[in-house]
Amino acid sequence: MSRVPPGMRAVFFDAVGTLLFPDPSAPVVYAAIARQHGLNLCADEVRARFVTAYRREEAADVATAWATSEPRERARWHAIVTETLLGVTDPDSCFRHLFDHFARPTAWKLAPDAAEVVAALHARGLTLGLGSNYDERLWSLLAGFPELDPLKDRVLISAAVGVRKPGAGFFHAVARAAQCDPSEVLFVGDDADNDYTGASAARMPALLLDPDDRFTEVPHRIATLGDLVR
Ligand SMILES: [Mg+2]
DSSP states (O other): OSSSSSTTOOOEOOOOOTHHHHHOHHHHHHHHHHHHOOOOHHHHHHHHHHHHHHHHHHHHHHHHTTOOOOOHHHHHHHHHHHHTTTOOOOOHHHHHHHHHTSSGGGGEEEOOOOOOHHHHHHHOOOEEEEEEEOHHHHHHHHHOGGGGGGGSEEEEEHHHSSBBBTSHHHHHHHHHHHTOOOOEEEESSSOOOIIIIIHHTTTTTTEEOTTOOTTOOSSSSSGGGGTTOO
């Protein structure tokens, strides 16, 4: 049975980790590019360092009430990459190399059921959109995925909104873009804090994409995007 609750007029999706996935994975790409810049790390070492650096940047944004901008996003990724790949010969050059890599559609793959789900929800007449904490690189990625065309009229990127998920202001901007009350928009994402808790706090129904069954305490979860339409 479709997991879109009755009364919904719009469905908005998170982008990274929900519809789009780095391919090869981010730790594999980081390790390969680090090697070209004089640092040998395995993907597992990259992953451990990345998680530490990423969490530090998340904590920094709490202190500014989730305010963001393109310069802040670039600074965030610069800090994460520099800390994760400490030891490369030229950190700025290595950062630019990675930043540009992830701006290309060929560095990403679409979730296996994304095309079918987007088409089915579109056919039901629901308003569709994207709500992402990624930055303006999302536009160059989307250009490579025509399957996501039904979402492209309503793409909200936190750096452009000025407030990032999980800030309530971001979800209010989603509702305005959908021209709906927040209670009529379903938000679907893979991040329990930024997507699920953030949307719920803004009175927006939410579903957590939890394919590995990690968040048993979250009441509204789906294992695959396909659960939205089947
Ligand atoms: Mg995500």
